[in-house]
Amino acid sequence: MKCEQIAELLPDYLEGSLAPDQLRDVEAHLEQCADCSEEVALWKKLSLLPVEQPSTASRVRFEAMLQAYQAGRSNQPAGNPEWKKRASTASVFHWLRSPLGAAAWSAALLAIGIFTGLRLAGPKPPSPDMAAIQSELTNMKQLVVLSMLQQQSASARLEGVTWSTRDQHLDPQVLSALLHTLRYDPSVDVRLAALDALSRHSAQPQVRSSVVNALQEQQSPLVQVALIDQLVEWHDREAKPHLEKLRQSPDLNPTVRQRADWAIGKLN
Amino acid sequence: MLQVRDGAGEMLGVLFDRYQTPLFNFYSKLTGDRTLSEDLVQEVFLRILKYRQSYRPGTPFRAWIYQIARNARIDHFRKFPRERVFEPEMLPPVIPADSAQEQQEVELLQRALALLPEDKREILLLCRFQELKYEEIAELLGCQLNTVRTRIHRALQELRKSFHQLTQGTALKRANSAAPGNIPPRGGCREV
Numbered sequence: 001m002k003c004e005q006i007a008e009l010l011p012d013y014l015e016g017s018l019a020p021d022q023l024r025d026v027e028a029h030l031e032q033c034a035d036c037s038e039e040v041a042l043w044k045k046l047s048l049l050p051v052e053q054p055s056t057a058s059r060v061r062f063e064a065m066l067q068a069y070q071a072g073r074s075n076q077p078a079g080n081p082e083w084k085k086r087a088s089t090a091s092v093f094h095w096l097r098s099p100l101g102a103a104a105w106s107a108a109l110l111a112i113g114i115f116t117g118l119r120l121a122g123p124k125p126p127s128p129d130m131a132a133i134q135s136e137l138t139n140m141k142q143l144v145v146l147s148m149l150q151q152q153s154a155s156a157r158l159e160g161v162t163w164s165t166r167d168q169h170l171d172p173q174v175l176s177a178l179l180h181t182l183r184y185d186p187s188v189d190v191r192l193a194a195l196d197a198l199s200r201h202s203a204q205p206q207v208r209s210s211v212v213n214a215l216q217e218q219q220s221p222l223v224q225v226a227l228i229d230q231l232v233e234w235h236d237r238e239a240k241p242h243l244e245k246l247r248q249s250p251d252l253n254p255t256v257r258q259r260a261d262w263a264i265g266k267l268n
Numbered sequence: 269m270l271q272v273r274d275g276a277g278e279m280l281g282v283l284f285d286r287y288q289t290p291l292f293n294f295y296s297k298l299t300g301d302r303t304l305s306e307d308l309v310q311e312v313f314l315r316i317l318k319y320r321q322s323y324r325p326g327t328p329f330r331a332w333i334y335q336i337a338r339n340a341r342i343d344h345f346r347k348f349p350r351e352r353v354f355e356p357e358m359l360p361p362v363i364p365a366d367s368a369q370e371q372q373e374v375e376l377l378q379r380a381l382a383l384l385p386e387d388k389r390e391i392l393l394l395c396r397f398q399e400l401k402y403e404e405i406a407e408l409l410g411c412q413l414n415t416v417r418t419r420i421h422r423a424l425q426e427l428r429k430s431f432h433q434l435t436q437g438t439a440l441k442r443a444n445s446a447a448p449g450n451i452p453p454r455g456g457c458r459e460v
Contacts, residue, residue, distance in 0.1 A: 010424075011417040015402065039424045042431060046396040048374050049381075054292040058306055062284050065310055066277045069317055140279035143320050147283065147329040152399070156286075163282075173325035 003029075006036055014043050142171045149177050154187040161193040170201050179210045188220050195226055202234050212242050221253040228256070228263045240267050284313055290398055291337055297393050298341070300382060311340045330400055331407040338390075338408070380431035388423035395420060 006029050012018050013026045030037045141163070148160025161181065164174050181194040195214075201207050215227050224246075231239040246252065247260040288309055295305035315336050323332050381389055394400045394408070402420075406413045 007421050008417070011402065011420045014420075035428065038432075039428050042377065042427055043396065043424060045373060045377050046381075046392065048370070049297070049378060049397065050374075051289065052293055052296050052302070054288055054306055054309065055302075058288060058292075058309065059284070061306075061310055062281075062288075062313060063277075065314055066280065066317075069314065070277065139320055142325075143316075143323060143329075144279045144282050146323075146325055147286075147333075150329050177325070 003033060003036060006030075006033075010036070010039070014040065138167075138171065141167065142174055145174050146177055149181055154190055157181070157185065157187070157190045158193050161190065161197050165197045165200065170204070175201070175204065175206070179206070182210065182214055183217060188222055191218075191220070191223050192226055195223070195230060199230055199233070208234065208236060212236070212239050215239075215242055215246055221256050224253070224256045225259050228259050232263045232266050235267065237267055240264060243267070280313060280317060283316065287312075287333060291333075294334070294337060294393055294398055295341065297381070297397065298386065298390060304344075308337070308340050308344060311344070312337050315340060328401075328404045328407055330398075331404040334394065334398065334400065334404075334408050376431060376434045380427055380434055383430040383434075384423065384426055388419075388426055391416075391419050392423050392427065 006026055009018060009022055009026050013023065018026065030040060145160050145164045148163060149157055151157050151160065161178070164170070164178060170178075175198075178194050178198055182191055182198060185191050185194065195211070198207050198211070211227055211230055215224065215231075218224050218227065228243065231243070243260045243264050247257050247264075252260075291309045291312055292305050295308050296302055299305060312333070316333070319336070323329070381392065384392070391405065391409075394405050395402065400408070402413055402416045406416045409416070
């Protein structure tokens with residue numbers, strides 16, 4: 001094989017997503033081609049580049065930015081061009097770092113503190129933007145949960161599932177992400193957590209039907225047993241034919257079959 | 269009311285804790301400027317707050333956040349045209365590695381990366397250092413998956429060339445004391 005042909009396969013080789021026969025071809029080529037093998041070596045070395053840490057002041061600046069944004073949000077109508085213009089330029093941050101900026105910044109923080117203190121102490125003003133802020137919060141939560149459920153590490157995805165349980169009301173987008181997690185997440189723990197999170201929303205017809213469908217799809221006995229238990233807890237009589245179908249499956253784990261029998265008895 | 273607002277802040281705080289270091293490294297390795305990188309990270313979070321409605325659920329979240337990050341950088345350089353280019357002297361010190369040779373190699377690699385044109389450096393950082401999948405990069409750059417593969421390969425080729433130049437320079441300094449290690453002999457290969 002020539003370098004030209006390998007070039008097409010190399011990125012997938014680096015990602016580890018080549019089919020076995022292609023993998024053999026690429027490895028054979030790398031054995032005898034210095035240039036290509038050097039590229040692979042460099043690719044591997046890229047992961048050795050040092051991870052730099054941002055300064056500790058970064059978190060403080062973030063908090064200040066948040067405060068400023070929120071103060072602006074309640075004081076001024078949304079879309080005030082002057083405020084937007086000022087806040088969106090990085091030059092603000094340049095200025096904040098200068099000694100004069102730092103002093104002004106401290107003063108501003110103090111002012112925000114006094115302002116919020118007064119607001120808290122004084123009679124509560126009517127809040128026409130309460131609904132807007134409420135939806136802002138819901139939206140932010142949704143964004144966090146959806147981002148967490150896409151993380152590579154299973155523990156981060158678990159955290160995402162946990163975040164989703166913080167709300168009584170389940171956002172439709174989050175619901176569909178959780179259903180996707182229940183079906184396809186590679187980690188058993190994350191799937192179990194998703195089932196647990198979904199179990200609080202049994203009133204949604206979509207949730208019940210997904211749990212029933214998952215019964216046929218899931219291969220892990222742990223998840224299968226958890227699904228069966230959930231259906232029993234819901235007294236879902238419509239699940240009975242599905243349970244019967246499951247216990248007919250030839251390769252079914254004996255414990256799962258026992259559990260299915262028990263469930264069928266319970267649902268009678 | 270304040271509690272509700274703090275809630276939204278807490279949510280953004282979760283994203284900040286998770287993404288500030290990767291974003292900071294994306295910028296610092298791209299620009300070689302720590303101060304600017306910190307400014308741009310703040311800008312990204314301000315934009316997330318303002319434009320969070322623009323995230324389409326079901327699409328890769330990281331592609332969205334890096335889209336914001338790229339735009340923030342482009343906007344910044346539009347407003348403040350570059351005063352300085354990436355100088356290898358701005359590179360961070362390499363943490364001592366297992367061996368002196370490895371440490372030197374990483375240093376050379378940093379320099380070689382800094383020598384690449386920005387778009388090539390960016391794509392290598394995205395897939396190797398930010399660990400974006402090729403699909404996510406295609407979504408981010410608005411191009412086909414195959415184009416991403418081609419561009420990664422071209423960037424890697426160029427990285428090899430600049431790394432080579434640098435190692436040859438270093439090797440000369442060492443008066444050719446060491447022969448190249450276990451690199452197989454060259455043969456039958458042409459550049460693509």
